[in-house]
Amino acid sequence: MTSPALSLRGVSRRFGGLLAVREVDMQLEVGTKRALLGPNGAGKTTLVNLIAGAVPTSEGTIELFGADVTEESGRRRVARGLARTYQESKLFSGLSVEDNIALALIGSDGGLWRPAPGGRAQRARRERARELAARVHLTRLMGDRAAALSHGAKRQLELAMALASRPRVLVLDEPAAGLSPSEREMLTQLLHDLDRDLTLLLIEHDMNVALAVTDSVTVMADGRVVFEGTPDEVVASDLVHEIYLGVSHV
Ligand SMILES: Nc1ncnc2c1ncn2[C@@H]1O[C@H](COP(=O)(O)OP(=O)(O)OP(=O)(O)O)[C@@H](O)[C@H]1O
Ligand SMILES: [Mg+2]
Known part of the structure; x- marks a missing residue:
């Protein structure tokens, strides 16, 4: 069993x-x-x-x-x-939708920040961030700052971030x-x-x-x-x- x-x-x-x-x-x-x-x-x-x-x-x-x-x-x-969302929003309000998701992906990778741009890991992460945004219907808002999102879009973003760790x-x-x-x-x-x-x-x-x-x-x-x-x-x-x-x- x-x-x-x-x-x-x-x-x-x-x-x-x-x-x-x-x-x-x-x-x-x-x-x-x-x-x-x-x-x-x-x-x-x-x-x-x-x-x-x-x-x-x-x-x-x-x-x-x-x-x-x-x-x-x-x-x-x-x-x-295990993944969870919070009753109180925990978004990075000054960052874009894409960057919020990217940070969630980095966190779920074990928190290793790889500053070198253009690397394969970074491209894979951007691709996965786009997939997650599409899954919660935020593709059109990828470049928008989290602070500017409607209440509902914030919740969608939080869901995408929770799904980042699969x-x-x-x-x-x-x-x-x-x-x-x-x-x-x-x-x-x-x-x-x-x-x-x-x-x-x-x-x-x-x-x-x-x-x-x-x-x-x-x-x-x-x-x-x-x-x-x-x-x-x-x-x-x-x-x-x-x-x-x-x-x-x-
Ligand atoms: N860190 C804490 N220190 C002291 N008391 C706490 C703490 N966290 C929660 N409580 C208390 O525990 C009880 C349960 O709170 P909790 O937030 O788990 O309820 P809830 O069911 O989520 O309520 P809500 O529907 O309002 O979100 C409450 O009396 C709350 O004041
Ligand atoms: Mg509660």
């Missing part, structure tokens, strides 16, 4: 007196597209930070493809195929937040078109986006997993309506 792409067992994180994540168990088989829902402060971003190795766990075990990565650095996890597990933290309806539609289509083998964990408050691109749903509240099921089961669940859907999101 193949190992799950991502497996969490008894994962907790304490911040002083606050248990932000409490004994979370989660298994994502390879190719699963999972939505992670929950009200503000439920612990979703903290869970992403634990998965990515940005924040150490207080308790529990995290495995990627069967390997225990609980004590590994974030960089090592990227090398194992991830096998992709974790997106509220990629549709602040997007217009048409930008949302574009993003939904992009997420829908991700490779079948790519395992996705998508934090998303917009149910139209979340349920359109995922095959299973985990709901967190107060640090705990309180529900796991199919999109249909989530929509039908009184508990989920009570703790989540009934709560208007700010």
Whole structure:
């Protein structure tokens, strides 16, 4: 049997007196597209930070493809195929779309900056940056500064940057937040078109986006997993309506 792409067992994180994540168990088989829902402060971003190795766990075990990565650095996890985006934008706002993607490619190469221009590695990188831009429909904006992009185009760029390392597990933290309806539609289509083998964990408050691109749903509240099921089961669940859907999101 193949190992799950991502497996969490008894994962907790304490911040002083606050248990932000409490004994979370989660298994994502390879190719699963999972939505992670929950009200503000439920612990979703903290869970992403634990998965990515940005924040150490207080308790529990995290495995990627069967390997225990609980004590590994974030960089090592990227090398194992993990990529994530951030709830807050982390673009280099003064640089072009192309250069942002190129930097993500350099980072995923192991961070070796090769200043000599015109080299084969550099040409290959430019080619790959163009491919990634095309994949997220940003070809026309390659030369534009990131700061000048619309909200939606910024999210598209962040997705391209996350895909730069050719991830096998992709974790997106509220990629549709602040997007217009048409930008949302574009993003939904992009997420829908991700490779079948790519395992996705998508934090998303917009149910139209979340349920359109995922095959299973985990709901967190107060640090705990309180529900796991199919999109249909989530929509039908009184508990989920009570703790989540009934709560208007700010
Ligand atoms: N570095 C930190 N230090 C102290 N407390 C933190 C830290 N990071 C998160 N928290 C707290 O942990 C709890 C969970 O926060 P988290 O950001 O994970 O929630 P979330 O589900 O992502 O919420 P949102 O939907 O608003 O993004 C909150 O009470 C938050 O204040
Ligand atoms: Mg969050």
